[in-house]
Amino acid sequence: MAGIETATLKALEKKEICACVLEPQDFNPQPMQLAQMPLTANPEQKHAVEQVLKYRNQYQAFLLDGLTGSGKTEVYLQIMEQVLKQGKQVLVLVPEIGLTPQTISRFQSRFHCHIALLHSGLNDSKRLQAWQSAETGKASIVLGTRSAIYTPMPNLGLIILDEEHDLSFKQQEGFRYHARDVALYRGHLQQCPVILGSATPSIDSYALVQHGKMQALELNQRAGTALMPKIHILDLKVAQKQHGISLQLIQDIKKRLEKKEQVLIFLNRRGYAPVLICGSCGWQAQCPHCDANFTVHRQPYQHLHCHHCGTIHRMPEHCPQCQHQELVTLGMGTGKVEEHLNELFPDFEVIRVDRDSTSRVGSWQKIYDKIQKSEPAILLGTQMLAKGHHFPYVTLVAILDIDSGLLSVDFRATERTAQLIVQVAGRAGRGEHKGDVYLQTLRPDHALLNTLVNENYRVFAQQTLKERQMARMPPYRYAILIRCESKDQAQNTEFLQKHAALLRQYPDLALDIWGPIPAPMERKAGRYQSHMVLLSADRPRLHYYVRSWWQNMLQDKPSSMKLTLDIDPQELS
Numbered sequence: 001m002a003g004i005e006t007a008t009l010k011a012l013e014k015k016e017i018c019a020c021v022l023e024p025q026d027f028n029p030q031p032m033q034l035a036q037m038p039l040t041a042n043p044e045q046k047h048a049v050e051q052v053l054k055y056r057n058q059y060q061a062f063l064l065d066g067l068t069g070s071g072k073t074e075v076y077l078q079i080m081e082q083v084l085k086q087g088k089q090v091l092v093l094v095p096e097i098g099l100t101p102q103t104i105s106r107f108q109s110r111f112h113c114h115i116a117l118l119h120s121g122l123n124d125s126k127r128l129q130a131w132q133s134a135e136t137g138k139a140s141i142v143l144g145t146r147s148a149i150y151t152p153m154p155n156l157g158l159i160i161l162d163e164e165h166d167l168s169f170k171q172q173e174g175f176r177y178h179a180r181d182v183a184l185y186r187g188h189l190q191q192c193p194v195i196l197g198s199a200t201p202s203i204d205s206y207a208l209v210q211h212g213k214m215q216a217l218e219l220n221q222r223a224g225t226a227l228m229p230k231i232h233i234l235d236l237k238v239a240q241k242q243h244g245i246s247l248q249l250i251q252d253i254k255k256r257l258e259k260k261e262q263v264l265i266f267l268n269r270r271g272y273a274p275v276l277i278c279g280s281c282g283w284q285a286q287c288p289h290c291d292a293n294f295t296v297h298r299q300p301y302q303h304l305h306c307h308h309c310g311t312i313h314r315m316p317e318h319c320p321q322c323q324h325q326e327l328v329t330l331g332m333g334t335g336k337v338e339e340h341l342n343e344l345f346p347d348f349e350v351i352r353v354d355r356d357s358t359s360r361v362g363s364w365q366k367i368y369d370k371i372q373k374s375e376p377a378i379l380l381g382t383q384m385l386a387k388g389h390h391f392p393y394v395t396l397v398a399i400l401d402i403d404s405g406l407l408s409v410d411f412r413a414t415e416r417t418a419q420l421i422v423q424v425a426g427r428a429g430r431g432e433h434k435g436d437v438y439l440q441t442l443r444p445d446h447a448l449l450n451t452l453v454n455e456n457y458r459v460f461a462q463q464t465l466k467e468r469q470m471a472r473m474p475p476y477r478y479a480i481l482i483r484c485e486s487k488d489q490a491q492n493t494e495f496l497q498k499h500a501a502l503l504r505q506y507p508d509l510a511l512d513i514w515g516p517i518p519a520p521m522e523r524k525a526g527r528y529q530s531h532m533v534l535l536s537a538d539r540p541r542l543h544y545y546v547r548s549w550w551q552n553m554l555q556d557k558p559s560s561m562k563l564t565l566d567i568d569p570q571e572l573s
């Protein structure tokens with residue numbers, strides 16, 4: 001309300017003298033003008049655009065399965081143009097807040113219209129403004145991360161989920177939902193097409209295509225003149241190395257930098273080193289609250305940090321067990337690799353991109369602008385660098401440690417690793433120069449690596465679908481994960497066993513119950529974690545029985561126990 005401070009209004013509301021309400025506003029769509037002509041679509045792009053536009057005013061789900069750099073965004077833009085011209089709104093979801101600047105700038109250079117931005121970095125009033133502009137039709141486009149899927153848009157004409165395979169579309173805490181599922185359901189409710197786009201679609205989405213619930217649209221070549229990069233496997237068992245980096249790779253990095261090109265080094269481990277160990281007695285710095293090692297950090301000051309519960313400890317000056325002075329770090333995090341790269345390439349800039357280096361507001365934007373300049377540099381980073389970015393000057397990509405992704409117990413681990421490799425590799429050679437990709441591994445014969453190098457991601461996906469079908473795993477059966485957490489592991493097991501027995505009593509529910517078993521990380525933040533997985537091919541019946549069973553469990557559980565129910569879990573952690 002004009003002229004009256006919010007604090008005053010709140011005080012009056014507290015005394016029940018006034019009530020603060022939001023006035024519904026009229027829907028008033030704004031016309032869209034084209035700011036830039038579209039690119040000339042290649043035949044595959046044209047086909048994809050035409051297919052989607054056939055379903056302009058009705059629900060149909062599409063999987064836009066296009067190689068990295070094949071011009072999926074151009075396909076989105078050309079479809080959006082037609083939908084916006086009809087006076088309808090478009091909702092676009094991206095997995096990361098860090099992807100919003102590049103996406104918004106591509107939208108702004110193509111369309112003159114109001115674009116509302118929604119992500120976790122906004123304060124409440126900015127969020128409200130964005131919601132209102134969507135609800136009233138002032139915003140023709142809403143661009144946001146996961147929760148933007150709930151934005152009120154009365155005249156919705158198209159939903160796009162870019163990088164649909166990305167795990168961040170699933171909310172894993174509190175109110176659990178998968179933005180991909182909500183998008184499909186919302187498209188159905190509001191009768192508009194939904195496009196899920198990715199160079200590495202999820203196995204779940206391929207299954208939807210297989211079952212005729214989604215139409216696949218393929219882009220099989222890079223857009224413009226760019227070519228796909230060549231992947232090389234570096235066998236760490238035999239390779240000569242310096243600081244854990246093969247000499248062959250070091251030579252190639254040097255060549256690229258001298259040619260004024262950029263190099264991207266990927267390591268999915270932030271901090272300086274994952275282990276601190278005593279050189280005399282073997283003592284290791286472990287988090288007192290979790291079954292995990294402390295990670296050593298050197299910035300902004302030396303300290304130990306548990307990445308699981310957030311505990312921070314001072315860096316010990318000597319071994320607390322034997323008083324020995326020499327404590328050594330094992331393994332490499334981005335901090336240590338940054339140090340080595342600075343030593344190996346002193347004449348070139350090393351730009352580190354991880355959660356630590358981008359935690360300040362605006363820092364990612366500054367880094368991003370720097371990368372877009374045609375200057376030689378080494379970009380070193382974690383997941384943040386892997387997702388959907390277009391870095392035209394990167395011609396060499398190296399993944400320093402691919403093996404950790406091959407060792408997980410999660411049945412989706414190979415899918416995630418394959419996606420990561422293909423996505424990171426896809427940042428190479430997107431401009432005028434052809435790219436090369438190096439994968440450092442101790443397991444060069446691993447089937448996954450060979451399928452990706454000699455075949456492609458789609459072949460891997462088809463093999464994985466067959467394996468999942470044979471093993472009767474999702475998406476061929478439906479899963480529910482029960483997580484149970486308390487200070488007593490025996491209490492967790494006894495409680496889950498008792499309730500598993502009750503569920504087994506329903507004779508017409510064909511069900512497998514796995515567990516209870518300790519979670520992959522058994523103790524976290526001082527509490528024991530147990531898991532139990534329910535698997536059934538009959539989703540309606542599974543959900544029907546679980547509904548009352550779950551209520552029963554909640555009533556029966558001790559107050560100190562925490563229970564959570566995860567439908568279609570994406571991670572078994």
Ligand SMILES: Nc1ncnc2c1ncn2[C@@H]1O[C@H](COP(=O)(O)OP(=O)(O)OP(=O)(O)O)[C@@H](O)[C@H]1O
Nearest residue numbers: 039040041042068069070071072073074223224388
């Ligand atoms: N038809 C076209 N003609 C020429 N250039 C194109 C065409 N379509 C797209 N491009 C260009 O190709 C580059 C890569 O396109 P884009 O970023 O849209 O690919 P993408 O499929 O979204 O990639 P990724 O999945 O890796 O994020 C961009 O510079 C884009 O402008």
